Amino acid sequence: MTSNTISTPRKAAHDLGATAPSFSERFETVRCRTAALAEPLEAEDCVVSSMPDVSPTKWHLAHTSWFFESFVLAQHAPTYRTPDPRYAYLFNSYYLQAGERHCRAQRGLATRPTLEQVLQYRHHVTEAVLALLNNVGADTSHPVHALVELGIHHEQQHQELLLTDIKHVLWTNPLRPTYRAQPDVTPAAVAPLGWIDVPEGIHRVGFEGNGFSFDNEAPAHRIFLEPSRLANRLVTNGEYLAFMQDGGYTRPAPWLSAGLTTVQEEGWTAPLYWEQSDDGWTEFTLGGTRPLKLDDPVCHVSYYEANAYARWAGKSLPTEGAWEVAAAAAAVEGPFAESGHHHPTPARSGPGLVQLYGDLWQWTRSAYLGYPGYQPARGAIGEYNGKWMADQWVLRGASCATPASHARHTYRNFFPSATRWQFAGIRLAEDA
Amino acid sequence: MTSNTISTPRKAAHDLGATAPSFSERFETVRCRTAALAEPLEAEDCVVSSMPDVSPTKWHLAHTSWFFESFVLAQHAPTYRTPDPRYAYLFNSYYLQAGERHCRAQRGLATRPTLEQVLQYRHHVTEAVLALLNNVGADTSHPVHALVELGIHHEQQHQELLLTDIKHVLWTNPLRPTYRAQPDVTPAAVAPLGWIDVPEGIHRVGFEGNGFSFDNEAPAHRIFLEPSRLANRLVTNGEYLAFMQDGGYTRPAPWLSAGLTTVQEEGWTAPLYWEQSDDGWTEFTLGGTRPLKLDDPVCHVSYYEANAYARWAGKSLPTEGAWEVAAAAAAVEGPFAESGHHHPTPARSGPGLVQLYGDLWQWTRSAYLGYPGYQPARGAIGEYNGKWMADQWVLRGASCATPASHARHTYRNFFPSATRWQFAGIRLAEDA
Amino acid sequence: MTSNTISTPRKAAHDLGATAPSFSERFETVRCRTAALAEPLEAEDCVVSSMPDVSPTKWHLAHTSWFFESFVLAQHAPTYRTPDPRYAYLFNSYYLQAGERHCRAQRGLATRPTLEQVLQYRHHVTEAVLALLNNVGADTSHPVHALVELGIHHEQQHQELLLTDIKHVLWTNPLRPTYRAQPDVTPAAVAPLGWIDVPEGIHRVGFEGNGFSFDNEAPAHRIFLEPSRLANRLVTNGEYLAFMQDGGYTRPAPWLSAGLTTVQEEGWTAPLYWEQSDDGWTEFTLGGTRPLKLDDPVCHVSYYEANAYARWAGKSLPTEGAWEVAAAAAAVEGPFAESGHHHPTPARSGPGLVQLYGDLWQWTRSAYLGYPGYQPARGAIGEYNGKWMADQWVLRGASCATPASHARHTYRNFFPSATRWQFAGIRLAEDA
């Protein structure tokens, strides 16, 4: 797919630099990376939506451009001209206050604009934003700055979704095509399970200070924690298999009522992407189907499964507060998306909490709600986070599909109970 | 329906007593009251389920008897014989560990046993439990005591559901029949809206001490509250009409995304049971259809509507912690089910919080989750509360359909976001 | 259910007479018989609809009265007053030109009017029609005459549906209650299978001459038949079991595509009402569950099953033309509904075609379409038959639930391919 290389030279340039990238360079790098994620794909792969949660690759590439067009260029670049005014209709996701939009259920049916045309649209928008940033200059108080910053983080979210979604698209095909051969990972013994104390008392949580955060991470506020402990690492495939072999998916006891109904209606007998072959369990990855590795963290489980596993194990899931307090001191590091290894890896041994970031998002037992004093922003941007605050759970950390600069310890990801196509796993907790 | 009077004489007896009722008398009173709730109905009314959430009256009468049969008599009354062993299949609600059960969707299709046979079944079970309690005597540590206590509270819950459900059944009928003529309520000016402080700091919440509570009210534990205020009374019909007239159901801004989808798919334009006639809005009550009273608290709204109203008003809903802390000192009083007036009434003026109990359950913005250290009981009884802890909201207080002795300030009722057939209303909150 | 006897004395009177009943007497007999069909039932049984095709007993009793009220009394009895004008809304079935009507899906949810009130409504309408007939007198050319005649035949159709529907309602109940004990039938050897020639050539079919017929039986017209043969009797349970044991429900070959899909989606493995017990197959009848009798004709099969059986047997189903030509000379006799034995019986031996009427309706391979020159009547009455002429099959004959005076050799019954709750069976045919 040669057309994806449109912006590559410019990107290569600043990667050589030794100094911190400028704001424009950060913007451009993110834009390049998104297009680069589509490079291993055929045009045909980029069209379809394999289930209601999945958006086509082509749509991700276009929607992230529409975001800049609609929230930055339309208001701040008076001479900007869109290549096609109908794109505003096709590529708005859910911003009611930004106008009418194409029905989500039809996203995977729109064969035009073609992938090539979408990449041209991306280029057009990228150039226009760069020109605008050049005009605005270094004044970080200019409103364009905050909007582009939001657009960068928005686009990074879609980078993760693009990978998550294309994994499902490829798996839906009986031919099970590979996205990209995965780098080899040296096998290592998984760290033994240990428990890390989270002290009782009043703690301050939530985002404060400089830098970017989403509105749902604020306001910072105080919470009281009863004493508890967190597992040092994630639950492994081997440990999860023990649950399965103990009747995990068939005995009602550990399940939430809605969870058991889902298991039965959907016919779940294992995590998503697991299949039983004559040679034992296999797992579909972005590198293709391969034998299940027992030391890898268990992945692509729903909240229902995470919760049932925890109850079966006599434990619970962490609250988001306990997770944030415990993670506050740790470095934000892990095998992020940039590693090209889009699959979680076994826990390394060592003191303290491991696998906080870069392997898998971790289900918490906290419902996704506004913090005390939370107010969504005014206008369409305010629809970003606040209108989803019902029937979802907070996930903490970051995954192997998350860009490194997107992760932080106050980050609140959120998904409904039955979600399995995300890179999500299980960290146990227990009351002290 | 003369057959409903089977147990009445016995009940009348202890009502005359001046001393506190014995445990047996409490049991018998509750059993009598449930049957008495069916007296205004025709046999035909007691058969059907008008929507998936609604159970037939006949089923409520039988299921509450099955509960005693299955959890008390089957284990502790060796000589007990059921009138029909197939009732265990027909009248188990959802206790997976108590055996196979009739599909919930078919509850409203089972015309047999008839109402008369169900009332005989009730009588049979009541007599057997009374005999057992007589054998066990005054020893409150005997396990039968705790199980009967649980059965009493379970039955009280079904008394409220019976009223809630039959209201929906009668309303579904185009003839709109009346359940029972309602006592007149002297019209009074509604109390002005005021705000009650809830102080910041560590508070202890949850049930502790003697007396009965459900397992989901424990363990008692500490929470930290940022400072906030609660409205002294519930939102009125008149106030809610202002929201409606300001485009409440059509403008997306205050709605959760799933809420707006529900509004559009269900065609909601007002609370449940409201209808627009040539003479203005009417409201269907258990006393029939009548003109809407502006000073009554708004009733039969979902969480989605409660939350949208609060956002439109620039406020929020209380957390369950703030509600419990604020209500801890107040008397548990209100127009409960025993008043026979199965509809909320205007707020009286006075200091402090009013309408805490006996008018309407109050939606909180707290998801229904286990308290720190919560463990469901072992066995089928453990399915009572714990397995519903996903995608539901806590409601606090009690309603005009709740028996007085069933209410307490630690009580946690819970329903999903779109629930409207419950007697639920809105108390506002604001951050201090 | 003592209230059902309201009209009984009057009916008893004319049953004693030796002469042919008058038109008024015929009307009254039919009205009495409908109410008598509800006598074995409890009030609770008469409320529900156990699946979309099934109407409540209470509704059948009321709808047949509404038919006379709406099409006879409203136009021809100026002083007639309905007991409740809302009944016109509740009890209209599908006559769009007769005004708004209650949603069919809600029929089983309307608990009022009660059974008692419906029986009073019936009485009220019967008396008014009798008074009108008395006024009109013996003039059979008066329009009232034709409308009451239509109403009589309409009511006879609902007598059959009432039995068919209540069988499904009672079977839906896990207690499997009995409608009425069935008379014993002397077991007899089933007649051997034989073949009756239907000669090739031009034949005249359809209703002509005097007497009542539905509009879909006319105009009489000519058809050409290639030579064929009809089976002398219906397929038996024993013969159908051989099909089942030969993989009948699992091998795709004999099935229509939509039939196989239905079999798989509905999980069909046997005719409706068959169940496998430890002692072999049983069959639910209006007399309760009993062991399957191999010589009884197979009953409660869909067109899909009838067609698949015929293809498996190397035969086909008759066309409606061949059936009518073959049946034209035979007497219209059989064990009709009046026998009280609401179940088919084994074929008697003898020459010619047997089991033409009174056991089971017989699926034909003819789609239900208008005859050449067919014109539906003007107005609401014209909706009776004509608007169903798509995606239905003609059934010929009559069943054990059909009143004797309702059967004739030109009668065209019709149901969709997947219908199983009707008393329908299989007569084979073959090309000569």
Place this chain on the structure above:
Amino acid sequence: MTSNTISTPRKAAHDLGATAPSFSERFETVRCRTAALAEPLEAEDCVVSSMPDVSPTKWHLAHTSWFFESFVLAQHAPTYRTPDPRYAYLFNSYYLQAGERHCRAQRGLATRPTLEQVLQYRHHVTEAVLALLNNVGADTSHPVHALVELGIHHEQQHQELLLTDIKHVLWTNPLRPTYRAQPDVTPAAVAPLGWIDVPEGIHRVGFEGNGFSFDNEAPAHRIFLEPSRLANRLVTNGEYLAFMQDGGYTRPAPWLSAGLTTVQEEGWTAPLYWEQSDDGWTEFTLGGTRPLKLDDPVCHVSYYEANAYARWAGKSLPTEGAWEVAAAAAAVEGPFAESGHHHPTPARSGPGLVQLYGDLWQWTRSAYLGYPGYQPARGAIGEYNGKWMADQWVLRGASCATPASHARHTYRNFFPSATRWQFAGIRLAEDA
């Protein structure tokens, strides 16, 4: 899309010849033509299915190749090797006896094989069949000959479906892309409506003699026709507009019950592909959206609409027998698919029946059933026609998307009542 030209040179060769094409040449021409139909499309267009009836272009291209692979090469070409054995699973449509197959609902989700790979697969199969035909030689009694003949006609059916389906795919896209610019048609006055007699009597219908026909066209047999008349031409857009303006879609009287339900549930207010703009009605065609032409025949109507129009006009639809008898003497000519004008054109004036072929399929009022003595072929091939004989209507003639050599007067096309995406229109009939 340069890759589509793989087989073009060979095709060009035989098009130059003056003599009748050989069997191999006919085969190869059909194969070329199918690929040529995809040439105006982008790879992205060829992936999706815009509704359950629509198959992706890529699938049509592959399935027609699988047909030859599975029914010809697998049995008669022992050295043939498939490029991928999994294609048999992916590209079987519904032949249960030919093995497991990919779920139809997932057809539009399989992004691989790519269009390029599918075209290579086509080439591979075409070459192998040509080699086999070369081996078999001129012996038309060899079983390969009949199978390839069937495959040719099968592929011609899919050529029509490919056009029909891609029209729906392109229309589903809000950008409404054009398939191919359409040739200009000289406007001409539409012929006046006239009536052609079909004489009463015994007629012989069905296919007999030499040449190819599908099994559902046989056996030839006798029918009796009462006298009737057929309209000389199809109903025009202008005539259909008069029906719409007379409340066609809102007044219940002319509609079948299921038709009216469909109209209301689907929100139909005009034929498919019509849209109302500020400048009046437009129609989407394979040449893009354009103003509605009043003299064109009305197109993309369902049986429900055709039947309602006919009843509104006081007429009926033809029986398939009357149509075939009337058409028997006419030439099989019309603007077929080869004209490149994939849209119907106004009726020319002249004696006799016009527009029999090449504009639109014509709904008949005959259900699609087996002729007397019809027997489906043994094995998987027997599933071609016979298993669809329920709940479908016969359409006669041929459309502007039908290849010329595919049409004949005994041809029986068939679709369900609500089908609108086919090129189908209305010819009226009346009883004489």
